[in-house]
Structure formats: structure tokens, C-alpha cells
Amino acid sequence: QQQVKQSPQSLIVQKGGISIINCAYENTAFDYFPWYQQFPGKGPALLIAIRPDVSEKKEGRFTISFNKSAKQFSLHIMDSQPGDSATYFCAASRPGSARQLTFGSGTQLTVLP
Amino acid sequence: DSGVTQTPKHLITATGQRVTLRCSPRSGDLSVYWYQQSLDQGLQFLIQYYNGEERAKGNILERFSAQQFPDLHSELNLSSLELGDSALYFCASSVVVVGDEQFFGPGTRLTVL
Numbered sequence: 001q002q003q004v005k006q007s008p009q010s011l012i013v014q015k016g017g018i019s020i021i022n023c024a025y026e027n028t029a030f031d032y033f034p035w036y037q038q039f040p041g042k043g044p045a046l047l048i049a050i051r052p053d054v055s056e057k058k059e060g061r062f063t064i065s066f067n068k069s070a071k072q073f074s075l076h077i078m079d080s081q082p083g084d085s086a087t088y089f090c091a092a093s094r095p096g097s098a099r100q101l102t103f104g105s106g107t108q109l110t111v112l113p
Numbered sequence: 114d115s116g117v118t119q120t121p122k123h124l125i126t127a128t129g130q131r132v133t134l135r136c137s138p139r140s141g142d143l144s145v146y147w148y149q150q151s152l153d154q155g156l157q158f159l160i161q162y163y164n165g166e167e168r169a170k171g172n173i174l175e176r177f178s179a180q181q182f183p184d185l186h187s188e189l190n191l192s193s194l195e196l197g198d199s200a201l202y203f204c205a206s207s208v209v210v211v212g213d214e215q216f217f218g219p220g221t222r223l224t225v226l
Contacts, residue, residue, distance in 0.1 A: 034214070
């Protein structure tokens with residue numbers, strides 16, 4: 001029940017296109033869903049996050065869509081750029097003082113120029 | 114730059130040895146999390162400390178231990194190292210009471226030969 005499943009494993013998009021990465025979770029106790037971006041040789045960087053009380057959150061070209069009933073959430077990258085080429089991880093955490101993150105398996109995004 | 118620092122950046126050692134990884138959280142952050150990133154297991158939570166006290170444990174081996182000091186820096190100790198311990202080790206910090214955001218350091222790449 002702790003698992004977060006992420007797809008696709010890899011994604012190739014043309015410059016200017018829309019990149020969509022999906023995640024599904026099982027544990028309904030999760031109440032915080034962040035997305036992280038990781039470049040080779042770097043640590044994961046917090047990109048955008050959402051809570052279950054909203055269905056969508058947008059920050060610049062990045063949007064999270066959240067479907068509580070389906071227990072799914074997705075990251076949309078609009079107008080994808082070569083500089084967006086990185087590995088993206090979804091994650092989830094439960095209420096409480098611990099707040100450790102359970103991560104998806106990652107999606108390697110390549111944006112072609 | 115997340116404000117979280119980790120040393121050393123790279124560590125190469127032999128099987129059976131013991132190493133110590135160090136993490137300094139962002140200024141003001143009381144909570145430190147340790148994560149392991151490997152090709153086969155992905156990003157996995159190891160252990161969390163809050164203001165000097167252990168708060169949560171994840172998939173951490175008995176050969177591994179951690180502590181958080183009064184100045185809030187943390188150390189992860191890995192002993193009796195095995196080839197399979199080769200991985201990236203990240204620490205993240207957060208202000209637990211105020212928010213859920215975890216900010217990751219640049220990581221320590223451990224290679225066990």
C-alpha cells in the first residue's frame with residue numbers, strides 16, 4: 001500500500017510539445033504529492049506539489065492534475081524545451097511528523113530540439 | 114542550489130569497510146531525511162531525524178546508522194560494506210512544522226569495490 005507507480009519509464013517529445021507523466025498510488029492516507037526533477041549528477045529538485053483538496057495546480061509551464069477518486073496524478077509540461085530533459089519523479093507522503101517520501105520509479109524525459 | 118550540503122561528493126572504498134557521509138541541512142530546517150538511490154531500487158527512504166531525535170525508519174539495513182547533532186548536521190554511517198551498497202546517498206531537509214517540502218542535497222556517490 002506504500003507503492004507509487006509511475007509511467008512511462010521514458011518519454012521522447014519534440015520541442016514545443018506537451019510532456020505527460022502519470023502516477024498512481026494505493027494508499028489513500030497520502031495527502032501530499034510532489035514532483036521532483038533530477039539532472040544527471042544532481043540531487044532531486046522540487047518542481048511542483050499538490051494536495052488532494054485541489055484538482056489542478058499550475059506553475060509556469062508545469063501543471064499537476066489530480067484525480068482523487070482514481071488515485072492518480074500527472075505532470076504536464078507545456079511547450080517542452082530541450083532544457084527540460086531530465087528524470088522526473090513523482091512522490092507521495094502521509095500526514096504526521098515523519099513525512100518521508102515514497103517515490104515513483106522515475107521517467108527519463110528527452111526533448112528533441 | 115538547495116542550501117543542503119553533503120560531503121564527500123564521491124567515495125570509493127572496499128568491501129568490509131566503514132564510511133561516514135555528512136549532511137548539513139538548510140538554515141532553519143530541523144528535519145533531515147536520508148535516501149538511497151540505486152538503479153534497481155530507485156529512490157528509497159532510509160531514516161529521518163528531527164531536532165536530534167530519530168523520527169522514522171524506512172528500508173535501512175542494520176549495518177547502517179545515522180545521527181543528528183546539536184548543530185543539526187547529520188551523519189550516515191555505513192559499515193561492513195558490500196558491493197550492493199554502491200549507490201547515491203541523498204540527504205534532504207525540511208521545516209516539518211511549517212511545510213512538507215523536502216530539499217535535497219547534491220548527494221554522495223558511494224562506490225564499493
